[in-house]
Amino acid sequence: MSSRDTHPDWVDEFGQVGPLPANDGQRQPLDAATPTGPEVGTRLPDFTLPSSTGRTVAFHEDRGHSMAAVVFFRSAVW
């Protein structure tokens, strides 16, 4: 087991450490001007995408009359 000191350039303003310096584009923090997509109260735009479960999911048809959570995440790879 070994560790070495973390260079401050790699720690962002929230205290998180990333594999790239904190000023790299993909680590820029969100600010008030950051777009957050469809507004509360509006219909979520429909989409059709292939799924890890082997299905093709047409969102509104697939959820039927159920509530749903749609999570946009960075990546399952890195």
Place this chain on the structure above:
Amino acid sequence: MSQLVELQEATSRLAEAGIKLYAISYDELGALEDFAAHHGITYDLLSDAGSHVIREFGILNHHVTAEQVPFHGIPFPGTYLVDAEGNVAAKSFNAGLTQRIGADGLIDAALGEILLRPEEPSAGLTGDAGIEFSMAYHGGGGVIRSGALRTLVIRVDLPDGLHIYDQPVPDGMVATTFTLVAPEGMRHLPVEAPPTEPLELPGVGELRVWSGRVDFSMPVWATDEITSLVRDDAPEQVTIEVEVAYQACDDQACRLPRRERLALEVLVRRHVGPALDTMPGAEATGMDTNKWLGAMVARGLDAADDRDAAVAYLARTAASIADGPGGTRPDSSDASA
């Protein structure tokens, strides 16, 4: 990635709450299948390779330029809660790119109230004049994970006739405030309080008060300082305390100001991260990260307008990561499959 694993752990509770779960990224379908297989993910991980849906939603991360291969195409991370009619009921986009709403945040939003669970750490005490205080660490099965938003739920039960104050109060009186006392690396957002009632005091004016049962919420999250990504000797549990300052009054008189301290011991879970050998303390995903990174690089280079600039960025990034912050990972036998 930790977020995806936590959501899997909560799939039955999400289903009970009537919430279907979908997660979208710009990853190749094969990468999502690989990740799902390694982590037992049963809900839909949807592949938006090419970022068409991400663009249509207007949440493409525009800080990442086209030549920043393979990172170009990621979204600003966020979650939408959709009601039964298909409309957006709530959404969560947090300032820190690594702050994430968890399953419990979604369930709370869907129900419109916070339901505490038995496994969540809690503590209580009796304060001044029989006022009962309790605190629970809510969300994620009651454990700390880097970046995952949790809620400290602080409940104050006031005996009949007593009230406590919201800010502002005149000089000489004490409003109710909450101070987080925790190791460096625990952060919090502003406390959310229920509505107050007006109280007219002769010669003072209108003050705002709470009475009866009052639930305050302090959203908290842990940074990598706590969860071991920056050091190997990270604690397995930490003590989180909240100091409550308050002054109880009835219609006739005020009692002396008091402070109470609620303390919890909370377990720290490891972060689930890519197997890039750059970060200590992370639990590797077990999937073939390099294979899928290679596919992303090839895809990104094909799509880049300025291929030379993209290649130069890749070279700089690779050197930067090799030089990078975490140093040597703990022995790989440390990472569970």
